[in-house]
Amino acid sequence: MDVVAPAASVNCTAIDMSKWLTFLINKGRTSNGIQLIPEDIFKTMITKQVDFEDYFESDSELYATDGYAMGWKTGKYRGKSICRHTGKIEGYSCIQAFMPDDDLGISIMMNLHSPTVAIMHTILYSTIDSLLNLPRINWTYKFRDDKKPTAEDYKDCHVDVFHSIYPDAIPNEMPSHKLMKSYMAHSYEGIYYNSGYGFMKIVSQDDKLYMKYRDMFLLIKPYWSGNFRVDNVKEDILTMSIPLNFICNEEQKSIGLRIRFEPLIDDIVFFKKN
Known part of the structure; x- marks a missing residue:
C-alpha cells in the first residue's frame, strides 16, 4: 500500500472514524467547541467543484452523485444533501457519508474486497432511512432483485x-x-x-x-x-x-x-x- 499511500494508507478504527464524522457534522468544530476549520472554508470543502456523475444512466437512483468536492462525492439522497466516498484495497472495503443539513454521519467498514458496493450502499441507505424516519425502501431488492451473488460477481476486480x-x-x-x-x-x-x-x-x-x-x-x-x-x-x-x-x-x-x-x-x- 505504500505505493498508493496518499489514497489508501488511512488506517482507522471505528471509534476514531466516529470522531471524524462528528467533526464533519459539527462543520469543522471539535467536540469541545474549538473551530479548527473556519465555517466558510469548510463549506467550500464540501461544495461541488466539478461535475461528476458516478453512475450509469440506469443506476441514477442507486448512486445519486452530481459532483466532486474536495475529497467528497456530492449529491442528493431522497432530496437531502449528502457527501460520501468509498474506498477499498485488497481485503478491505469501506464507505463513509455525512448529511450536513441533518446532523448525520455513517461509516461502514468490511473485511471484504469485492463485491461490496451494493451491500455497503444497501446498509447505508437503509440506515439513513431508519434514522431520518423516511418511508421504507427495499434497497436489497433494488440492488440485487432476488438474485444471489455468483462466483463471477466475486471477480469484478x-x-x-x-x-x-x-x-x-x-x-x-x-x-x-x-x-x-x-x-x-x-x-x-x-x-x-x-x-x-x-x-x-x-x-x-x-x-x-x-x-x-x-x-x-x-x-x-x-x-x-x-x-x-x-x-x-x-x-x-x-x-x-x-x-x-x-x-x-x-x-x-x-x-x-x-x-x-x-x-x-x-x-x-x-x-x-x-
Whole structure:
C-alpha cells in the first residue's frame, strides 16, 4: 500500500472514524467547541467543484452523485444533501457519508474486497432511512432483485487486459527448454528501468521466464507472434492479466520491454540497463 499511500494508507478504527464524522457534522468544530476549520472554508470543502456523475444512466437512483468536492462525492439522497466516498484495497472495503443539513454521519467498514458496493450502499441507505424516519425502501431488492451473488460477481476486480488486446492470441506450447534457447539468444534476462515505475528484473528458473517487480514474482507465459502474458499482476484493487512485449535491436537483442500496467493508457516502456 505504500505505493498508493496518499489514497489508501488511512488506517482507522471505528471509534476514531466516529470522531471524524462528528467533526464533519459539527462543520469543522471539535467536540469541545474549538473551530479548527473556519465555517466558510469548510463549506467550500464540501461544495461541488466539478461535475461528476458516478453512475450509469440506469443506476441514477442507486448512486445519486452530481459532483466532486474536495475529497467528497456530492449529491442528493431522497432530496437531502449528502457527501460520501468509498474506498477499498485488497481485503478491505469501506464507505463513509455525512448529511450536513441533518446532523448525520455513517461509516461502514468490511473485511471484504469485492463485491461490496451494493451491500455497503444497501446498509447505508437503509440506515439513513431508519434514522431520518423516511418511508421504507427495499434497497436489497433494488440492488440485487432476488438474485444471489455468483462466483463471477466475486471477480469484478479481475481484468483480462491481455485478451482484450489480443483476443485471438495462441499460447506457444513448445517445450520450455527449446523456448529457453530463444530467450537466451534474444537476451531477455536482465534489469529494466522506467523513471516512473522503477526497476523490473526478468529472470529464468526451470527453463521459464519470470518477472520480478515490487513484491511480485510472476511467470511470463509465451504466445506466438512474440507476445507474452503475465497473470496475477496487482495494481491497486485490480488483479490483471497483462501483455508484455520485448523490444529488440537490429541484432534481435532485447533493449527494453513494453507492459500494460494501466488498462486505460498505452504500454509502459522499460529500458534495459547495461
